[in-house]
Amino acid sequence: MQSGLNDIDDMIVHEKMQAALEYQTEAWADGRADGIEPEIIADAAIAFAMRETIRVRGESGAEELLESLRERMLAGEFSPERKIQ
Secondary structure (H helix, E strand, O other): OHHHHHHHHHHHHHHHHHHHHHHHHHHHHHHHHOOOOHHHHHHHHHHHHHHHHHHHHHHHHHHHHHHHHHHHHHOOOOOOOOOOO
């Protein structure tokens, strides 16, 4: 029974992540349409995300997130050339 609940929880988190990415994509497009450079949008998005992460998880939680992101970046997860099979 627990496995089924975990699967449902994972599916809900995945759907929320997809919705959040759609919101981010729309905000990015709006900023670009207003003439804001991608580097500035990215910096603002990361700064906002870090403030919120620190507010919710504290500084040690934010540090853990940064380490996780670093590992994922080095593994190529965020590379635009990455092909998902």
